[in-house]
Amino acid sequence: MYIIHNKSIKQTSFASTERQRKYTDKKIAEELRRREFEAEKKRLQEEEIQKKKDEEERKKEEEGRLEREREDEKRKQDEEEKGKKEALEREEVERREHEMEEKEAERLRELEIIEVQQALEAQRELERKAIALKEEERKEAEKDQNAEEEAIRAAELEKEAEEEARKAQEALKQAKNAEERRVAEEAEKAAKEKARREKHQRIRKELKVAIKKKDKELITKSVKEFKAAKLADTDGDLKKAETILKRFKARDDLVKSMEIRTLESLERP
Numbered sequence: 001m002y003i004i005h006n007k008s009i010k011q012t013s014f015a016s017t018e019r020q021r022k023y024t025d026k027k028i029a030e031e032l033r034r035r036e037f038e039a040e041k042k043r044l045q046e047e048e049i050q051k052k053k054d055e056e057e058r059k060k061e062e063e064g065r066l067e068r069e070r071e072d073e074k075r076k077q078d079e080e081e082k083g084k085k086e087a088l089e090r091e092e093v094e095r096r097e098h099e100m101e102e103k104e105a106e107r108l109r110e111l112e113i114i115e116v117q118q119a120l121e122a123q124r125e126l127e128r129k130a131i132a133l134k135e136e137e138r139k140e141a142e143k144d145q146n147a148e149e150e151a152i153r154a155a156e157l158e159k160e161a162e163e164e165a166r167k168a169q170e171a172l173k174q175a176k177n178a179e180e181r182r183v184a185e186e187a188e189k190a191a192k193e194k195a196r197r198e199k200h201q202r203i204r205k206e207l208k209v210a211i212k213k214k215d216k217e218l219i220t221k222s223v224k225e226f227k228a229a230k231l232a233d234t235d236g237d238l239k240k241a242e243t244i245l246k247r248f249k250a251r252d253d254l255v256k257s258m259e260i261r262t263l264e265s266l267e268r269p
Helices: 002-173 180-211 218-230 237-267
Strands: none
Touching: 002 180, 180 218, 180 237, 218 237
């Protein structure tokens, strides 16, 4: 009984395994068919995509051809238009040249009249400038004279201030008490300050006169005194004077160089 039952179990197990195998084969077959279907579907899609690409490419090529034809046609039209325009421009240029020749002839005739008028006006202008120059020279000479007089007067005021300072110093020496000494010291201080101011005024005015005269020695002396007094160049006279001295030096150096070259030339055998 046990053997029969065991045999029955084995048969049932075999049948179950067989059914499982068939089921698996069926699934595999279905999966293969599905994959084949998907592959075919993908292939068809790719073919469709390629067809669309090919169609688009063909359309682009066709559009490019049509565009080139349009461009060729437009270029021909442009060249024709350009030719017509250039012909019109040449005619316009010739017309303008003719007009310009006529205008130039008329301008030359007018110029002859204008030149005569300008010559007369220039003569009158020269006469006016000559009169103005004489007046300017007169005023400049008067100004120079005034500057020299101011410089002389500044020197006199400086001497007067120095004399006042000397007297104040003597008074200080002769002071007998503290009050007289205090008064004398203040007087001496004021006198010295006045003498200093007058000296500075004299230096400035003498420098102006030296610049006007363009005298090398006077300028050199005035510049040296100006710098020694440590004055501020408020009027720019020191700068002007130094510029003139530089020009004097450049001229002297040039003359010296020319003399040396001349001597060297004479000394050559």
